[in-house]
Amino acid sequence: MEKDIQTIEGRGAKPLFDRAYLFRLILPLVAEQFLAMTIGACDTLMVSSIGEAGVSGVSLVDQFSQLMIQLFAAFATGGAVVSSQYLGHGSPDNARMAAKQLFNVAGFIAVALVVICLPLRKPILGLLYGKSEADVMKNALDYFVWILVSFPFLAIYNSSAALFRSMGNSKISLKVSMVMNFINISGNAVFIYGAGIGVNGAGLATLLSRAVAACVMLFLLGNRNNEIYIDKFWKVEVNFPMIRRILTVGIPSGIENSVFHIGKILVQSFMSGFGTVAIAANAISNTIASFSNIPGSSIGLGCVTIIGRCIGAGEKGQAKSYGKKLMQVAYVAMFCTSMAIFILAPVLVRAFNLSDESARLASGVIRTCMCANVLLWPMSFTMPNILRAAGDAKFTMVVSNISMWAFRVLFSFLISSFIIARNPGSTHLALYGVWFGMYLDWIFRGSLFFARFCRGKWLDKKVI
Template identity: 65%
Template sequence: MQTPAKPVNQLFSKNFLNRLIWPLVAEQFLAMTIGACDTVMVSSVGEAGVSGVSLIDQLGQLVIQLFAAFATGGAVVASQYLGHKEQKKAQASAKQLLNLCVIAGVFFIAICLPLRRIILNGIFGALDPQVMDNALTYFVWILFSFPLLGIYNSCAALCRAMGNSKISLKVSLVMNLTNIAGNAILIYGAKIGVAGAGISTLVSRGIAAVVMLCILSQKKWPLFLEKIWKPQFYFTLMGRILKIAVPSGIENSVFHIGKTLVYSFMSTFGITVIAANAITNTVASFSNIPGNAIGLASVTIVGQCIGAGEKEQAKSYGRKIMLLSYGGMFVTAIVVFGLAPFVTKIFNLTPQAQNLAVLVIRACMVANIFFWPMSFTMPNILRGAGDAKYTMIISNISMWLFRVLGSFLISKWILRIYPGNTQFAFFGIWIGMFLDWIFRGIMFYVRFCGKKWLEKKVI
């Protein structure tokens, strides 16, 4: 007579997963919505002001990607220590994450502040004097906000690692509403232009950083920050965080650079294509919210499973995470697909640009349903186990081969067949992007089905 298999104690209940994932979905939606409102408010300062702000925001995205990489590394290490029941080391790694983000923020101030004009000239070339003046003004305030943003991002990652994403949601709400209120007062009321936008960003990030530090300094949290006024450096723990953060940072930065190159090439297709692409990206960002949120949650879930030595549970939860991601992306894609003609009317496009945007949005939504989760949620599952180098290599190969080179060659080929038809060529850009998604998805799925990602050592 066979002995019945011993039931496996599941590490996470459905209630835990709901408490982790749903606030992340709400936080992502909040950031997107208020970000759009922020753009509208800044646009009131005039074309030169908007141009200056947008240039600095492009540079700022690279710094944000760096903080996101640190946050991922810190969340993986802290989650695995929590799963391994080593709370002291988990707390120490939390403080190292905070140290890294603050040091990085101060480093950017020290390098960029005295060289800001040289940096802008080197990257963007000879700018219109008004645009340059606005960019320089905004750049100063944004630079001083980087350490504060680093503190907020690191603390938000630690909240996710503890499975308490409600904290970051509430603080994010305060930060974004403060930014909107500051813009209203300083741009509309005091009429100080882009300086007002920069000051409100600095103040809102400062408030968020202080609130987060006050919350995580309480001893009731598994990852409370002890003696935040006293720097403590544990280089072994820093090295473990950087083992995840460096590949993730390279991956994120290369992805941003690749997107910029594609936009640069596509900008030759004319204003109709540029407008249609901008709207498509905005709408697609909203539709990707469930997948992005579930991907962030997967780092905590898989990380704690690996830390607890529960490799089979890590794989099991990985499958559940992917089912949730596919379900969430299916719902949002269907909604956006149906509402695309109505949503695009909000942006006051020409009929030609609107029709083009609707076609591309709908094509994107079909691709979202089948390919996006495997391409972008799955790598977070692998990173949660510490398999960051593999995701970096595959993402870089796929970016340059398909999204950059592929979209360029496909668009050129279409233009040879249909000379002057830049709208057909525009579809070539998106075909290259979809091929990028398919290739990554296949490679990440093959990796997930194997065992190598479960054998990675982080702690």
């Protein structure tokens, strides 16, 4: 890798990161993502003991929850980009100030969401998923309360994890994630199987795990031996110029992520008319398919630190070289995971408490997804993190929004409607239309992100 960087730089510049540093940063991220996905699958598996109505209800809320999670992640990315660039620039005091402002922004948004959404939870779910069956909606409403209350803790955890990644320390978030997920899975066992309180148990376990993780992260960030530390959390210090820098990345990323998941929710909304078989199959398909994305997702998180520091240090050539290498690794790793899941799909699906019809549908959907993942996912979702880390967040926002509405939403509806028209007695088969619309979305956005990277315009953006 060092030789490649020197060749691209054309002047023998000293690499900012060696291979060992990259492994120390990325491997814990892979482990953390795998752990989170595994626990998520176990969570779904435990909820499935309640029945398909329980799985469906939780999956409907999870779509809304993912919207909020991505919103928090967007602002965390903004804080991480600014902090990484300041560290690369050799300005740790400014990096610490950026970290404090990140908590101000994330905390305010999280509390506002709870205050607004908690009393309006029934109209919100009714508006989005009014076509759902009565028992599915009841489970969704019960689960939604606990998830809403957990949002402030989730915002703190995401912001803290992003800051530790900015320092190149991804082991911390891995260790805390292990504690968080242990509490979650143990709580599920106690509340679902022991106390028998169903989806309420799953929600309560999630709330407790996020609260503990947030408190641990705050304690660790108070250590003055860190490059970035925060003391006196209770003292509000507002620095509007720094907030503006964070929002330069955070707002476009937040709009991008929010619109992306609003589109997914709309798709989920009209998909709720496909029946419980399709909803349950979709939930399990998403759970299993997400495992194949772990390498690309982990490398994307690492890109924020690596590319951000390169840009902060003024090493644009190294930023592009590291971007190429990280993308190559993402493709190789995702090929391995996708092919493994393609082969094992029928076996993996049977681990969940699905009907035979739902299991067959989920297996077919997963296999189409694995074929698309190998070619399209890294360019569509790992690549934009490279662009964002340099401050090119507006471009990724515009491309993602156009792609979402033109392809994922519109074509999902058109293809699904066509399938229903051809198979009126098997409406659940329309689920394939939703996923094929998603693949068209990946093709469009991935092509534009690749062109942007090759042209190098992203290297001319300025954040600090």
